Amino acid sequence: MRAPIFWLIAVVVGAAFVVASRILIANEYFYFAGYVVLEYIVLSTAWNILGGYTGYTNFGTGAFFASGAYSSAVLHKLPTLLHSSFGWTIPGIPLPVMILVAGIVSGAMGFGTGYLTLRLRGVFFAIATLAFTIVVQTLIVNWDFVGGSRGIYIIRPALSPLGGGYIQYLFTLMVILVVISVGIARAIEHSRFGIGLASIRDDELAAEASGVPTLRLKLVATTLSGALMGMAGAPLPYYVTYLDPTSSFNLSYAVNSVAMPVIGGMTSWIGPVIGSILLGTIQQLATVTISSALNLLIVGVLLILFVIIAPNGIVGLVQSWRRKREA
């Protein structure tokens, strides 16, 4: 399928999904739960650009995600701050702008960490990203303007710019982010850039010897991956209305964004989408019906099962089943 056609289909599917849910579903809880699943599609798709395509395991999803959330919190407080310190009056900053800013902030962070850590390989890179999360969290905990360890209350606007409740507005924005991130992931997969990333994943020395500028490509991948994670985090303050370091830097973001592509399949854009929908929905159902503490247990068990039984994820299972049928 050609890229413009795929984009068109993705946009149409996204729009249809939003419209259909607005017409068919009145229960607000659907949007609360659906938002989380969509958020995970963005996070795991972003993770997969670096983890799946390039072969660098990032355990720092929480850092990029929370940076996006906190950049929104800063922008939320900015008009009040400017008014009280300088007497300037500016209108409230709209959420789409906050998402863009969060993308720039987290993208820059991705570039920075990439530059510092990409000389590390394998497990050392993973450890560095884990440590990076702790560094960023410590900075936020000690930053009083955004509430420090106490956290910060964000009052959700009563009205949505698109009509309907504000949660439906957040839901719609997240659908748009899903369309953008999945579109980007698929475009990468079939591009010169994507084949370059795959050569890095397979053998970095051989990639260099074949003329692939490995450092530059990896930096683009970390920047893009970080930016998308930050954009997924930007609406979080308005979703939770109370933002604190412990929950926004929660390890579950890192674990889930690794587990979902692994379970779905890491070599193709559809893998993380399948993984997040499956795992995200199971988690939401379990939270309501059994207990909220059971979430990570489910992830853990499924992750172990898949690593042992189907290391190439659901996509890998389907591919090998097809190959067997053809043979």
Added chain:
Amino acid sequence: MAEAETLLDVKGLSKRFGGFVALDGIDLSIAKGERLGLIGPNGSGKSTLVNCLTGTLQNETGTILFQGKTLNGLIAHERTRMGLARSFQLPKPFHSMSLIDNLRVPMLYTVNARPQHHLTDATIAERCERLLRDVNLADKARRRPRDLTQVEMRKLELARAVATEPTLLFADEAMAGLSHSEVEEILAVLFRLNEEGLTIVLIEHIMSAVMSFSTRLVVLVAGHKIADGPPQEAIRNPEVERAYLGE
């Protein structure tokens, strides 16, 4: 042999790993169109020399001139784009890709990255297929490297290096562990490439192959160049005999 244009000019190249001196003041000049054999006992610094010349490692001292331009400080992919290619001693195929895609990587990132070159997808596909035919792997174009035998893997490694359309090729032990007829097969490929104008440095342990291939032989022992000249003369050099056979 008439004095040909110098392609690569190395002066005083040294490389150390901690306290260990792997290469010590190597001078080496390679002329265009040459078939140079590079031999030496295990650990003598052959692969380190190739790594320093192709940018996998950076040398501490010495200068490297390639077609009159200095290579010092350039990283591997920049040197590849300038026309320096290498195959690896242990084949390093791109496991997740088909053979044809293995060759597409250097085409896309080296040939297409050069000024005044922009190959269309069709031209790239055609050139990759031709390369695979040249090394008798055409019927496995859609297969993955894990389906290949040792000799096929080495041919793929060589083809991927050649896919960068280089001026100078370092073939690092392209024949280790192969049978006599397989060695002949690889040699035939190398001879043909040389006839087409490619300058080749062959790093090899199989003496019969080196002797029949090389127009000149360079011998490294413990990081020093101890002989450089016509193959028959070089191996009769007393120092070379001592290094290989002992006192």
